[in-house]
Amino acid sequence: MPVISAFMERYPEIQLDLDFTDRMVDVIDEGFDVVIRGSELKDSRLMSRPLGPYRxxxxxxxxxxxxxxxxxxxxxxxxxxxxxxxxxxxxxxxxxxxxxxxxxxxxxxxxxxxxxxxxxxxxxxxxxxxxxxxxxxxxxxxxxxxxxxxxxLTNSLIGGSTFHVVWPSSRQMAPKVRAFVDFAVENFSKGLVS
CATH class of the missing domain: 3.40.190.10 (Periplasmic binding protein-like II)
Incomplete structure (x- = not known):
């Protein structure tokens, strides 16, 4: 949420419609401009950039x-x-x-x-x-x-994953999507554990 709030402050003219869910949305078929995912990327129709790791x-x-x-x-x-x-x-x-x-x-x-x-x-x-x-x-x-x-039990768990910002590769990236992707890449990891 701090990243969303900071994005809204920097780009007040961009309207956001947020959907918080843990289900795996179909970015293209459901019409999402951009998604933040904490799981592996398997859809070749999507572009992504890493945001940072978590465990x-x-x-x-x-x-x-x-x-x-x-x-x-x-x-x-x-x-x-x-x-x-x-x-x-x-x-x-x-x-x-x-x-x-x-x-x-x-x-x-x-x-x-x-x-x-x-x-x-x-x-x-x-x-x-x-x-x-x-x-x-x-x-x-x-x-x-x-x-x-x-x-x-800090030494008993394995794994972790990486957050990614994801968007459809088939569309030309709208300026608002580009602004969000760049902002997320620059700021998202500040909320993660280093």
């Missing part, structure tokens, strides 16, 4: 960890309250990305204390001491810095 992290409030203990390995999560994210487009739970050698054993699954399709709700409940959540690092950067949340 998943496991977080909980200091009070929760004081009361329930700090997990030392992923299997310890089996006795914790786990707050899960549900993908809107598939209805499936986001699978916490453990390293293969540290994964939960086959046949075991993490407790499902709560499920929702909103990262902000997960963060709020984690801050309120309701459990451990797996969320993008950029979304909890401030909460980690000011002590409302602590990371756990």
């Amino acid at each position: 998943s992290c496991l977080v909980a409030s200091p009070v929760y960890l004081q009361n329930r203990g700090i997990p030392a390995k992923p299997a310890d999560l089996l006795t914790h309250s786990c707050l899960h994210y549900r993908w809107q487009n598939s209805g499936k739970l986001y699978q916490w990305p453990f390293k293969k050698q540290q994964a939960i054993q086959a046949g075991e699954s993490l407790p499902v204390t709560m499920v929702c399709s909103n990262v902000e709700a997960l963060i709020y409940l984690a801050q309120a001491g309701r459990g451990i959540a797996c969320v993008p690092d950029f979304a909890v950067k401030d909460s980690l810095a000011d002590g409302r949340l602590d990371k756990v």
